[in-house]
Amino acid sequence: MEETKYEIVRRVLIIRLQKDLDHHCAVNIREKADKIIDRYYIKHIIFDFSKAKFMDSAGIGVIMGRYKKIKYSGGKVVVSGLNKSIDRIFNISGLYKVIDKYDTADICLQKIESA
Amino acid sequence: MEETKYEIVRRVLIIRLQKDLDHHCAVNIREKADKIIDRYYIKHIIFDFSKAKFMDSAGIGVIMGRYKKIKYSGGKVVVSGLNKSIDRIFNISGLYKVIDKYDTADICLQKIESA
Amino acid sequence: MNIENKMTIEFESRSINESLARTVVAAFISPLDPTIEELSDIRTAVSEAVTNSIIHGYTDEIGIIKMECFIVGNELSVEISDLGSGIEDISRAMEPLYTSRPELERSGMGFTFMEVFMDNLEVVSVPGVGTNITMRKRVGSVKEMQEYTQEINHNVL
Amino acid sequence: MNIENKMTIEFESRSINESLARTVVAAFISPLDPTIEELSDIRTAVSEAVTNSIIHGYTDEIGIIKMECFIVGNELSVEISDLGSGIEDISRAMEPLYTSRPELERSGMGFTFMEVFMDNLEVVSVPGVGTNITMRKRVGSVKEMQEYTQEINHNVL
Numbered sequence: 037m038e039e040t041k042y043e044i045v046r047r048v049l050i051i052r053l054q055k056d057l058d059h060h061c062a063v064n065i066r067e068k069a070d071k072i073i074d075r076y077y078i079k080h081i082i083f084d085f086s087k088a089k090f091m092d093s094a095g096i097g098v099i100m101g102r103y104k105k106i107k108y109s110g111g112k113v114v115v116s117g118l119n120k121s122i123d124r125i126f127n128i129s130g131l132y133k134v135i136d137k138y139d140t141a142d143i144c145l146q147k148i149e150s151a
Numbered sequence: 152m153e154e155t156k157y158e159i160v161r162r163v164l165i166i167r168l169q170k171d172l173d174h175h176c177a178v179n180i181r182e183k184a185d186k187i188i189d190r191y192y193i194k195h196i197i198f199d200f201s202k203a204k205f206m207d208s209a210g211i212g213v214i215m216g217r218y219k220k221i222k223y224s225g226g227k228v229v230v231s232g233l234n235k236s237i238d239r240i241f242n243i244s245g246l247y248k249v250i251d252k253y254d255t256a257d258i259c260l261q262k263i264e265s266a
Numbered sequence: 267m268n269i270e271n272k273m274t275i276e277f278e279s280r281s282i283n284e285s286l287a288r289t290v291v292a293a294f295i296s297p298l299d300p301t302i303e304e305l306s307d308i309r310t311a312v313s314e315a316v317t318n319s320i321i322h323g324y325t326d327e328i329g330i331i332k333m334e335c336f337i338v339g340n341e342l343s344v345e346i347s348d349l350g351s352g353i354e355d356i357s358r359a360m361e362p363l364y365t366s367r368p369e370l371e372r373s374g375m376g377f378t379f380m381e382v383f384m385d386n387l388e389v390v391s392v393p394g395v396g397t398n399i400t401m402r403k404r405v406g407s408v409k410e411m412q413e414y415t416q417e418i419n420h421n422v423l
Numbered sequence: 424m425n426i427e428n429k430m431t432i433e434f435e436s437r438s439i440n441e442s443l444a445r446t447v448v449a450a451f452i453s454p455l456d457p458t459i460e461e462l463s464d465i466r467t468a469v470s471e472a473v474t475n476s477i478i479h480g481y482t483d484e485i486g487i488i489k490m491e492c493f494i495v496g497n498e499l500s501v502e503i504s505d506l507g508s509g510i511e512d513i514s515r516a517m518e519p520l521y522t523s524r525p526e527l528e529r530s531g532m533g534f535t536f537m538e539v540f541m542d543n544l545e546v547v548s549v550p551g552v553g554t555n556i557t558m559r560k561r562v563g564s565v566k567e568m569q570e571y572t573q574e575i576n577h578n579v580l
């Protein structure tokens with residue numbers, strides 16, 4: 037089973053999700069991400085879904101949770117590579133009101149750093 | 152769900168298996184193949200497994216059944232494109248004693264027609 | 267299409283079994299030849315109900331979750347039940363964004379997704395006894411509709 | 424590795440459910456991170472037992488087949504049972520190439536595959552009552568063995 041990948045570029049954390057973002061995975065991601073955020077003074081977060089196939093409402097919790105954590109220090113959460121089903125979950129749940137979407141993690145990084 | 156494909160080249164029937172060759176599919180393949188064999192005076196049969204992922208002992212029945220049907224008129228059954236697991240089933244069951252294997256359906260056709 | 271089939275699976279309330287439940291329901295409906303969207307709708311709805319039984323129904327203990335699936339014609343019905351804590355106030359529980367466990371970063375969108383992604387949702391729950399979720403969805407109906415529309419267009423032209 | 428999990432699935436004896444049973448067992452063992460070969464071994468053995476319940480156990484009627492799976496440590500155990508015709512002579516049934524239904528092109532290799540592909544096979548059957556097949560297999564053991572061998576080699580060098 038593929039594990040979620042974490043990459044740090046300057047003060048941006050890129051979380052590359054694998055396969056499913058459900059409650060089972062959410063628990064691990066939340067813990068791991070928060071450790072990295074605190075330890076490496078992370079300002080912005082990119083969730084890259086290009087390898088993810090599935091997300092349910094537990095994913096909303098993970099994303100909103102990280103958003104709340106970094107927004108006070110002016111950080112942004114952006115997402116990339118969503119398939120149709122995951123895009124629909126984002127739409128229905130209203131996540132796009134606070135979170136921007138781009139095609140790839142690279143574009144996310146450019147947008148964040150040029151903002 | 153992908154359906155098994157049947158192709159007739161001169162008097163050779165090429166059966167292109169999709170996904171699983173289990174008892175469920177075996178029932179259909181047996182019926183369809185026998186109709187074609189009788190109707191089009193089929194002499195040889197190629198089972199192409201290049202799109203197949205799984206075979207159990209029901210597959211042995213289908214292959215041996217067709218072998219018995221055409222061997223009296225000097226026909227041959229040859230197979231191609233087996234993955235490791237299916238190759239192992241062929242080995243254990245002794246099918247290779249009466250059935251030749253080649254890499255692709257095209258090579259099977261050449262071998263049959265040049266024999 | 268005239269398919270009939272049924273199955274029941276019981277599994278422990280471990281989060282690893284959320285993906286098991288999704289895979290099982292997907293495999294069970296594959297004879298109906300669902301669209302990618304229908305598959306994703308059903309997988310999501312099942313995931314929500316099973317996760318709820320794990321988190322809210324059984325909280326910290328390991329209990330048994332039961333999922334019964336039926337196909338009649340082109341309709342799937344799925345029943346997911348637990349013998350856990352039950353729900354005190356079902357209508358409040360079903361409100362979008364309501365969650366009793368914000369500390370777990372629950373979004374309160376579980377029931378909303380079950381309603382949106384399935385044709386029909388019924389919730390029966392008794393505090394201290396357990397919860398039973400029944401969901402129904404016609405599968406392949408989009409394709410039938412398209413064929414139907416094409417037929418109509420054809421007739422009009 | 425210290426995984427524990429269990430599940431039970433009951434489904435109708437329709438041939439369409441042969442692939443369901445394989446998919447379910449594969450999804451159930453995925454936390455054990457099986458090799459492709461182990462997955463294929465287990466899928467084949469389960470397919471044989473389930474097909475037998477459908478063809479031999481229930482013949483032309485629709486009955487219920489039960490599959491119970493357990494993981495303890497890195498061992499899978501699968502129990503497949505039917506309430507069908509049962510087997511008169513188990514040792515003859517288990518002989519390679521023996522089949523009571525050659526007219527269905529059965530090869531008589533089902534039990535042989537279950538034995539070859541699993542570590543352990545037990546057959547309990549009572550004529551007129553039903554049949555119960557229990558199979559066990561350590562999963563991931565090949566990888567452990569390889570690591571062990573590497574360790575030994577390392578120690579020797």
Ligand SMILES: Nc1ncnc2c1ncn2[C@@H]1O[C@H](COP(=O)(O)OP(=O)(O)O)[C@@H](O)[C@H]1O
Nearest residue numbers: 318319322323359365366372373374376377397
């Ligand atoms: N199986 C269940 N057992 C007990 N309570 C439940 C169950 N399912 C749902 N609930 C209650 O209903 C509430 C709303 O559920 P839902 O809309 O799925 O949101 P969430 O799971 O994010 O809290 C839950 O917070 C919980 O209090």
Ligand SMILES: Nc1ncnc2c1ncn2[C@@H]1O[C@H](COP(=O)(O)OP(=O)(O)O)[C@@H](O)[C@H]1O
Nearest residue numbers: 475476479480516522523529530531533534554
């Ligand atoms: N579940 C079962 N119920 C009744 N009879 C069975 C069952 N499983 C196996 N048998 C008997 O054992 C024989 C051998 O089984 P097997 O080795 O799987 O070969 P095959 O299925 O090809 O006949 C069958 O032909 C049948 O007579």
